[in-house]
Amino acid sequence: MKWEGYRQSSNVEDRRGSGSAFGLGGGRISAGAIVIALIGGLLFGIDPLTMLSVITGGGSGGNMVQEQGSAPAAPPGDMQAAFVSTVLADTEDVWTGLMRQENKTYEPPKLVLFRGAALTACGQGSAAMGPFYCPEDQRIYIDLDFFNTMANQLGAGGDFAQAYVISHEVGHHVQNLLGISGQVNAARARLPRSQANSLSVRVELQADCLAGVWAYHSQRSKGWLEQGDIEEAMNAATQIGDDTLQRRTRGTIVPESFTHGTSAQRTGWFKRGLQAGNMTDCNTLRSEKL
Template identity: 60%
Template sequence: MKWEGNRQSSNVEDRRSAGGGAPMLGGRNIGIGTIVVALIGGWVLGINPLTILGVLSGGGGAPVVQQNTPAQGVPANDTMGQFVSTVLADTEDVWGQIFQQGGASYQEPKLVLFRGAVGTACGTGQSAMGPFYCPGDHKVYIDLSFYDQLKNQLGAPGDFAQAYVIAHEVGHHVQNLLGISGQVDQMRGRVSKVQYNQLSVKLELQADCLAGVWAHHAQNQRQILEQGDVQEAMNAAAKIGDDALQKAQTGQVVPDSFTHGSSAQRQRWFKTGLQTGTIKSCDTFSATNL
């Protein structure tokens, strides 16, 4: 991926030297890393993944965020931090233009780098959760050690695989701005667990598609892709599919417990966004075949 020398975002908060905040109440915590939590609770301990998602969402109390030290900028000698900042800037450019063309203004999210644990408006974020987006404060959170896990444990190396992770979480931010994630969250408790899992899958697949939309426009405008980049993202999408993760952990696949979609579905929707470059093509909720 060609990223060196490109613009870096000013919306990165480096809290890696800060302590984690206290437990909090707040909105729903949506993220690619919730797969890890669902794995531990749902497929290892036998707890329904939806129950875990509910716990991660917190209650209805007012969110309280506690940080021990002020956020810092990314150090100039931090290559991975600089990479993340550059990818975030690229998503800002793409989504800013798309929203402007639609007659709207894009509200840029913040991206928080942390280690171990961090306070958010959605509750206490943990490294074990992987990267996640909190709609309560419009921030993406990531412990960069996740990229080591992505490469070494999940078998998905490559800088564009890493960029896909960020673009997916920014996709959740776009869903939040469009009111989509809020509509899904309102269905919690109104439908069965299986039905809500299906809604969660559609939400996650749409975020994959939106990540593809970003890649489409970034390539057209700045030619960021190098040979093998798309394959890196497709491989990452396959490695974090619910079926692949379940089979690796338990040897069994339980479709009714899916919360993010199968490997094939995640690949398909990322590719759809990449090929079309339109939000309209990412309507997973109206699709007859995911």
């Protein structure tokens, strides 16, 4: 991916120097709590942020002290941060144009770089959860060490694999701007767990499709993809499918606990967005077959 030399976003906040021992309600979060939250999210489809809040006594997050103000930008010479900032800038360009075609204004998200843990408007975030989007503060949170985990533990290395992850989270931001996130969250609250999980899968697959839409338009405008880049993104989508992750960690799969979709579904919807770059092709919420 020939990314160097392009515009970098001004919407990146570097909180990596803020320390990693944040807490809920003034307390500290333990490694054990993180593990429990991850297991709950994987096995039962429960949002790890919610699990952490409950485990550590945070409740709904009402007594959380959120970091105030914007953090500084990443320092010059930080190549990983420069890459993330460049990809984010391109998502801004692509989605500004696409939303304009829908007579809507695109409000770009902030992207927060952190280490270990971060306080968000949605709850306590941990690097162990991987990158995530918080609709309450319209920020994407990434611990850049996750990209090392992708390459070394999940077998999903490559710069465009990383770009896919970023664009997936931006896809959640697009869903938020379009009002999809709020409607789905309200519906999930009224459903039994298995049905709520199924709805979550549809939302995640739509974000994958929107990532494909971005990739289509990004390549048309810049032509910066190289041979093997698309395969890197497809491999990343495969490695983080619910069935693949459960088979790796448990040795078996529990479909009713899926919250993000199978490897085949994730790659399929990414390809659908990539084929023509049409947002209308990403209506997973009404699709009979995922």
